[in-house]
Amino acid sequence: MVRIKNRYLVVNYLYPHGNGQSNNKDLPGALEFHQPTPDDFHEGRLITAIRNGVTELFGDYGLGMVSTSLKVNYHSTATSTSIIRCPQKHFEMVWAALTFMTRLPKPIDVPVVIKVVRVSGTIRKAEEDVIRRAKELVLRAKTGDSRPGDDQILRDVVKTVAKRRENEVLLGDEEEEAEESESD
Known part of the structure; x- marks a missing residue:
């Protein structure tokens, strides 16, 4: 008998511009990006988004390899955290799809930065990590502390994503103008 081996990805959802639910500017630094996920974002939508991302990046082959054991084991909108089970040999495909969302x-x-914070071989260790991270976040929110560089790193990532998005829009506009001029 062959045992099917899986990996468990612990994922955090970070909202650089808010999540659309609350516009409270008085949040402590630790909670600025760690806001609750909208209630409409549930396990089904997450699985669909992952499958679409894998298909876009790796085609039907990637989707076939990943779909064998893709499952959301845990999803919390309150803590903006998920645990995703995926095949051991192809967990990088799921990670890539999440990173590009x-x-x-x-x-x-809603704009989001998805951060894979841990890859585990067992669900138990993934759950322990989720609990530890939630406790740390609550403690940081109570004390108003944040780790040195945390906010700056995330701000840099958000700026980079925004610049890429602007470049894509500009390139798309230039291509449309070139097509229009060619057709004239």
């Missing part, structure tokens, strides 16, 4: 799926359509 810049917005939540269409009905919600």
Whole structure:
């Protein structure tokens, strides 16, 4: 008998511009990006988004390899955390699809940075890490502390994503103008 081996990805959702639910500017630095996920974003939408991302990046081959054991074991909108089970040999494909997601799926359509914070071989260790991180976040929110460089690193990532998005829009506009001039 062959045992199917999986990996468990612990994922955090960070909202650089807020999540659309609350516009409170008085949040402590630790909670500025760690806001609750919208309630409309559930396990089904997450799985669909991952499958679409894997298909876009790796085609039907990637989707076939990943779909064998893709499952959301845990999803909390309050802590903006998920645990995703995926095949051991192809967990990098799921990781890549999550990394390239810049917005939540269409009905919600909120800018997001998805951060894989741990890859584990057992669900137990992944759950322990989620609990530890939630306790740390609550403690940091109570004391108003943040780790040195945390906010700056995230701000740099957000700026980079925004610049890429602007470049894509500009390149798209230039291509449309070139096509229009060619057709004239």
